Amino acid sequence: xxxxxxxxxxxxxxxxxxxxxxxxxxxxxxxxxxxxxxxxxxxxxxxxxxxxxxxxxxxxxxxxxxxxxxxxxxxxxxxxxxxxxxxxxxxxxxxxxxxxxxxxxxxxxxxxxxxxxxxxxxxxxxxxxxxxxxxxxxxxxxxxxxxxxxxxxxxxxxxxxxxxxxxxxxxxxxxxxxxxxxxxxxxxxxxxxxxxxxxxxxxxxxxxxxxxxxxxxxxxxxxxxxxxxxxxxxxxxxxxxxxxxxxxxxxxxxxxxxxxxxxxxxxxxxxxxxxxxxxxxxxxxxxxxxx
Amino acid sequence: xxxxxxxxxxxxxxxxxxxxxxxxxxxxxxxxxxxxxxxxxxxxxxxxxxxxxxxxxxxxxxxxxxxxxxxxxxxxxxxxxxxxxxxxxxxxxxxxxxxxxxxxxxxxxxxxxxxxxxxxxxxxxxxxxxxxxxxxxxxxxxxxxxxxxxxxxxxxxxxxxxxxxxxxxxxxxxxxxxxxxxxxxxxxxxxxxxxxxxxxxxxxxxxxxxxxxxxxxxxxxxxxxxxxxxxxxxxxxxxxxxxxxxxxxxxxxxxxxxxxxxxxxxxxxxxxxxxxxxxxxxxxxxxxxxx
Numbered sequence: 001x002x003x004x005x006x007x008x009x010x011x012x013x014x015x016x017x018x019x020x021x022x023x024x025x026x027x028x029x030x031x032x033x034x035x036x037x038x039x040x041x042x043x044x045x046x047x048x049x050x051x052x053x054x055x056x057x058x059x060x061x062x063x064x065x066x067x068x069x070x071x072x073x074x075x076x077x078x079x080x081x082x083x084x085x086x087x088x089x090x091x092x093x094x095x096x097x098x099x100x101x102x103x104x105x106x107x108x109x110x111x112x113x114x115x116x117x118x119x120x121x122x123x124x125x126x127x128x129x130x131x132x133x134x135x136x137x138x139x140x141x142x143x144x145x146x147x148x149x150x151x152x153x154x155x156x157x158x159x160x161x162x163x164x165x166x167x168x169x170x171x172x173x174x175x176x177x178x179x180x181x182x183x184x185x186x187x188x189x190x191x192x193x194x195x196x197x198x199x200x201x202x203x204x205x206x207x208x209x210x211x212x213x214x215x216x217x218x219x220x221x222x223x224x225x226x227x228x229x230x231x232x233x234x235x236x237x238x239x240x241x242x243x244x245x246x247x248x249x250x251x252x253x254x255x256x257x258x259x260x261x262x263x264x265x266x267x268x269x270x271x272x273x274x275x276x277x278x279x280x281x282x283x284x285x286x287x288x289x290x291x
Numbered sequence: 292x293x294x295x296x297x298x299x300x301x302x303x304x305x306x307x308x309x310x311x312x313x314x315x316x317x318x319x320x321x322x323x324x325x326x327x328x329x330x331x332x333x334x335x336x337x338x339x340x341x342x343x344x345x346x347x348x349x350x351x352x353x354x355x356x357x358x359x360x361x362x363x364x365x366x367x368x369x370x371x372x373x374x375x376x377x378x379x380x381x382x383x384x385x386x387x388x389x390x391x392x393x394x395x396x397x398x399x400x401x402x403x404x405x406x407x408x409x410x411x412x413x414x415x416x417x418x419x420x421x422x423x424x425x426x427x428x429x430x431x432x433x434x435x436x437x438x439x440x441x442x443x444x445x446x447x448x449x450x451x452x453x454x455x456x457x458x459x460x461x462x463x464x465x466x467x468x469x470x471x472x473x474x475x476x477x478x479x480x481x482x483x484x485x486x487x488x489x490x491x492x493x494x495x496x497x498x499x500x501x502x503x504x505x506x507x508x509x510x511x512x513x514x515x516x517x518x519x520x521x522x523x524x525x526x527x528x529x530x531x532x533x534x535x536x537x538x539x540x541x542x543x544x545x546x547x548x549x550x551x552x553x554x555x556x557x558x559x560x561x562x563x564x565x566x567x568x569x570x571x572x573x574x575x576x577x578x579x580x581x582x
Contacts, residue, residue, distance in 0.1 A: 129471075161543070164548050165545055168545035172547060174545075175548075176548050177550075178447055179471040180500045180501030181553055183500075183556055209469065209475060212475065213473070213507065251455070254459035257465040257467050259467045260468045261469070
């Protein structure tokens with residue numbers, strides 16, 4: 001992957017409005033692996049510098065998604081251990097390190113979905129918001145357990161429609177609603193469950209705008225609100241909440257009117273009933289009181 | 292207005308997705324006045340029966356909107372007092388009674404807006420949801436007082452865009468957001484204020500779906516949540532929450548997936564900081580404890 005190819009992939013990553021943090025993190029790792037195999041470099045030192053630069057660029061591409069930064073940081077640590085005297089071995093090891101992280105991410109999602117399946121049990125209704133690869137796996141694993149879904153269209157780009165199509169393929173009885181209806185439909189739900197783009201140190205959740213409203217409605221009606229989130233989505237600082245192109249709302253322009261298109265909101269930890277990660281859960285409190 | 296014309300107007304009323312309860316109630320009264328003037332009738336008795344039937348049809352056309360039923364009931368009471376021996380005088384009196392109620396409704400909205408203007412004061416930010424003629428008047432009266440607005444697009448038919456256009460004409464600095472962003476943007480608001488389609492006997496509010504979420508976010512962040520609502524929107528029973536054509540969401544059809552398009556939700560009285568009606572307010576509790 002030469003520099004032009006990489007820049008194109010990086011731009012796609014920055015502009016992606018449809019995929020969640022887990023999926024985009026894995027895409028970064030696959031770009032990292034491809035770069036390791038064939039990026040132009042004459043020795044291990046220059047390969048390491050080039051890969052390190054690409055990793056840094058990808059880590060910063062989506063500031064609302066801690067997983068990218070965390071997984072890239074782990075890959076960059078692996079780059080420090082490449083053999084100095086064998087460029088081909090260095091390429092292979094760097095690529096293997098990236099693909100091992102892809103596999104770790106996949107296993108984490110599978111493990112989270114399995115825990116969630118046990119928690120939910122049979123013949124229950126889950127309400128969720130937006131689309132995440134983790135929630136897709138949760139529904140997939142629950143499809144033969146009589147699960148029902150209530151899902152939002154998720155404006156502005158309607159990624160909820162992609163979730164609806166998948167649930168339909170799996171014959172999951174699904175109610176598809178506008179984002180604004182989720183308060184009313186909470187009364188039909190046994191669980192509110194979402195993925196997350198990042199978890200903040202204080203346990204609050206960064207996810208698609210509207211997640212905070214889902215959590216408020218769940219708390220107001222006594223419906224447990226769970227977050228399914230891999231451990232490597234834990235962020236170390238308040239992320240920048242990404243603002244996207246206002247044109248996505250499809251509204252005409254008006255003088256004196258600013259169209260805002262903030263993709264994420266922050267759900268406070270006090271509204272979260274439990275965390276489900278590949279390490280365990282649901283944990284009733286995050287971080288733990290002594291954390 | 293002959294029967295065919297009336298049936299056409301009634302169908303328009305039933306299918307209207309854009310106008311709020313106050314505006315539709317006034318439209319009913321204007322239809323009532325036109326019917327009084329020129330509906331086919333040979334004597335006062337047959338005129339009264341015809342008008343009474345049309346009033347009943349309009350009263351039931353929008354079960355989520357108590358104002359239609361209440362104002363039509365008042366007009367039907369006036370029909371009982373028409374002069375028996377003078378058809379032209381009966382026509383005139385019936386029309387005058389309807390137009391007097393239109394005027395009463397207009398004055399109520401003006402009075403509510405004036406009270407709200409005093410409450411809000413200068414240089415404050417109001418967040419609202421959907422579009423109501425009452426909130427339009429509130430913003431109009433506050434336009435020269437440095438008011439700022441945060442407004443939602445209001446899916447599925449985007450009536451928030453009509454509000455944006457009016458606020459723009461009045462040079463009100465406005466932030467226009469998707470419905471799902473209202474939780475995040477609550478932090479920029481001094482007041483959350485909405486109109487209402489109906490008030491239930493227990494003080495809860497029927498309004499465009501998403502209003503309940505606005506109230507939850509306002510309460511969570513300590514922002515006062517006010518409802519501007521004429522006294523004749525008080526309903527006597529739990530209304531049917533109208534469900535509209537699922538096609539309005541523009542989603543493709545999928546097997547196993549039901550697209551829901553419930554236009555209204557119910558905001559419990561405990562989330563309402565105060566009621567502003569033409570009779571007074573903001574009243575901290577509704578109904579009053581002895582009511």
